[in-house]
Amino acid sequence: MPRVVVDVMLKPEILDPQGRAVMGAFGRLGVHGVADVRQGKRFEITLEGEPTDEALADLRRMAEELLSNPVIESYTLRVES
Amino acid sequence: MKIGVVTFPGSLDDRDAQRAVRLAGGEPVALWHGDDDLKGVDAVVLPGGFSYGDYLRCGAIAKFAPVMTQVIARAQQGLPVLGICNGFQILCESHLLPGALTRNDHLHFVCRDQRLRMECVDTVWTNAYAPGEEIVIPLKNGEGGYVADDATLDRLEGEGLVIARYLDVNPNGSLRDIAGISSPSGTIVGLMPHPEHAVESLTGPSTDGLGFFVSAVQSLVGSR
Numbered sequence: 001m002p003r004v005v006v007d008v009m010l011k012p013e014i015l016d017p018q019g020r021a022v023m024g025a026f027g028r029l030g031v032h033g034v035a036d037v038r039q040g041k042r043f044e045i046t047l048e049g050e051p052t053d054e055a056l057a058d059l060r061r062m063a064e065e066l067l068s069n070p071v072i073e074s075y076t077l078r079v080e081s
Numbered sequence: 082m083k084i085g086v087v088t089f090p091g092s093l094d095d096r097d098a099q100r101a102v103r104l105a106g107g108e109p110v111a112l113w114h115g116d117d118d119l120k121g122v123d124a125v126v127l128p129g130g131f132s133y134g135d136y137l138r139c140g141a142i143a144k145f146a147p148v149m150t151q152v153i154a155r156a157q158q159g160l161p162v163l164g165i166c167n168g169f170q171i172l173c174e175s176h177l178l179p180g181a182l183t184r185n186d187h188l189h190f191v192c193r194d195q196r197l198r199m200e201c202v203d204t205v206w207t208n209a210y211a212p213g214e215e216i217v218i219p220l221k222n223g224e225g226g227y228v229a230d231d232a233t234l235d236r237l238e239g240e241g242l243v244i245a246r247y248l249d250v251n252p253n254g255s256l257r258d259i260a261g262i263s264s265p266s267g268t269i270v271g272l273m274p275h276p277e278h279a280v281e282s283l284t285g286p287s288t289d290g291l292g293f294f295v296s297a298v299q300s301l302v303g304s305r
Contacts, residue, residue: 010183014228015254017188066145069138069174071181072228 002047003080004059008068009040043067051079082301084294085112085122087152089143093130094165094277101277102126105294107301114146123301124161124205125152127168129221129275139182139224140170153177161205161268161297166222169261169271178262178271179237180229185222186254194286195220195274196248197260201241204267205300209292216289218279220252225273227255227262237262245272 099109261272276290
């Protein structure tokens, strides 16, 4: 069944303390050479039918109004076959 | 003066908020998240807690609760609304106030008696304070860092819409030490610390929080 993936990330200018903590763990675990880590959310949305323009418009609206907060986050939406 | 206090699944501080309203001389009215009407209240408090388990983002699910449809519509028409902690997060998620609350910059949950400086006292919820008055009320949050873009922060400060700022320490990484803000109308106020936990000397660090509720009761009586 077709799947729509929405990735939500904090905007670059918003501090991401969780990502920074993960980066700190990299160093403690001996992994070096990492310049930055940003943590986000991934939503996998499985559709019952085909990803019509109407269905995608609805999901785009959900990505803007529910899945992300446009004040601090941006999103990308793509269809996976 | 009837002041409604909304209980969402996961609200914690609704009873304390009701008690604070009563001690301030108002009549608390319990509102349920599934309610479609506001039972004729003159103002609304969105209390602290973890509505809907803080799933997705703090306040993100609560803004779609049936009761919030009414709260948002009426707030835009001038109904006074105070959002405390999770309530502040809900107000920002609902775009009734600008900006957003994000994870504390140090990643720890913080719980402390916090000193604040009251700044804008021309609002329905802060008029019982003197400008520059310092108060101590509890603060407890994991996602209390106030963020907004520079233009929004400049506008808030330029229009005098910052109602309170953190003193001594910035407990959560809030930009420009902002603890609470108001709408330009002075009717919608959000703040991260908890005035409803500082209304009686037996249980609070002070009674400094009572002023928020006294302010509203006085304003509502004066507007009648």
